[in-house]
Amino acid sequence: MKILIIDDEKLLVKGLRKSLEQEGFKVSVAYDGQEGLDVFETGGFDFIILDLMLPELDGISVCRRIRKNSDVPIIMLTAKDGDIDKILGLELGADDYMTKPFNTRELIARIRAITRRLEKIEKGYEAQGNIYEFGDLRVDTESRTVYGGDIKIQLTPKEFDILELLVRNKGRVFSREKIFELIWQEPCLDTRTIDVHVKNLRDKLKESGLDPTMIKTKWGIGYYFKKD
DSSP, X not given: OEEEEEOSOHHHHHHHHHHHHXXXXXXXXXXXXXXXXXXXXXXXOSEEEEESSOSSSOHHHHHHHHHHHOOOOXXXXXXXXXXXXXXXXXXXXXXXXXXXXXXXXXXXXXXXXXXXXXXXXXXXXXXXXXXXXXXXXXXXXXXXXXXXXXEEOOOOHHHHHHHHHHHHTTTOOEEHHHHHHHHHSSOOSOTHHHHHHHHHHHHHHHHTTOXXXXXXXXXXXXXXXXXX
């Protein structure tokens, strides 16, 4: 995998780059937001590690611009441990979130978890070639694309995974904890993460002219996709 680190803490970047390269990753770095966008636009990146607080252009703006045209996995880093920062990062389309200081081995483990999932998809282990259609909504699980009529809906990998889980099991209610465990492949630590991703999904469906309430809430339990 080719990874882009965008962070202005040069000592942290130096150590992280060394650790990632020792694991076999190809690593490029940028020390401010605008430089990060410029480097990203050269193409070929499979993963981004993005700091929230950056000079020139902050991580919020960088994430927003990248998400306009790309669903590349993004882990956001922040020195703050507040819920507002976490939710903000996820609303912008980040796939994961880590608070500084963090354990480098944990970061690498999260990167590898996403890598394994992508590799399985590419090899066809998880791709069953199914297309699910609900009115103007079309979900292709093989190509991992979603359309609202003729409009392609840009989803992050985690947003697609959640939507796929729900449409494959329409009518079945999944608790927030269960969704987290199935998608993230680890015990659930924060159910609000699921609420944020579902909110993003509904917003994107609505922006594409679809009915966002096709993803329904079972109050006090979780979410499900409508039967009819």
